[in-house]
Amino acid sequence: MGEFPKEIVPQSQKFFEQPTLELAKALLGCLLVKETDFGMAAGYIVETEAYIGPTDRAAHSYNNKRTGRTEIMFHRSGLVYTYLMHTHCLFNVVSGGEGNPEAVLVRALEPRFGIELMKSRREIKELTKLTDGPGKLTKSLGITMEDYGNSLTLPPLFIAKGFSPESISVGKRIGIDNSGEAKDYPWRYWITNNKFVSRHQKAEYVVKNE
């Protein structure tokens, strides 16, 4: 780990073993780090969504559906679940524990390290459009399907300790309108007033930290 700034401290396996809704909140403020041959890029997680497979119609693993794509969700918490959506790779943290297919989708980051590298990958200049969406952040960090199934406690792709947000907003998840009742579950979390979130939405409620 000598090549990383010393403030980058990976989260432990234990961190990923909390209940999925708790983990989705706890991930806010954490640093998502990706290392490649071109260098390291990282950003603070500012927006997440929880997917509780067995009973959540919006989840790929709804009704415990187990396919080549969802297989990793049935494994231990803290692994990488990446999948392709149209032309984009989306990044999720496996949760729920062995045999319980749940996950947290990371939807937006606040760029922190390797910003020039991110800009070159996206071919844009505006900082606020670099990682404000699930497909944008994977392209900026260089996350691909090669990361599928790897552990998030170790390089090249891992989650490190960050800061504790003052306030967390809670709302409905994005882009799942055809998922029946599940579309209204308040399982989207974002750091209140953060300008890097993927979309502005009215919060169902707000959680203040002391």
Added chain:
DNA sequence: AGCAAGATTAGCT
């Protein structure tokens, strides 16, 4: 082997 759908994005009206 064929096909429909999709946890998105960029660009245009």
Added chain:
DNA sequence: GCTAATCTTGCTA
């Protein structure tokens, strides 16, 4: 707000 782009997965035959 609306639509095209673009391609893999998973389901049906």
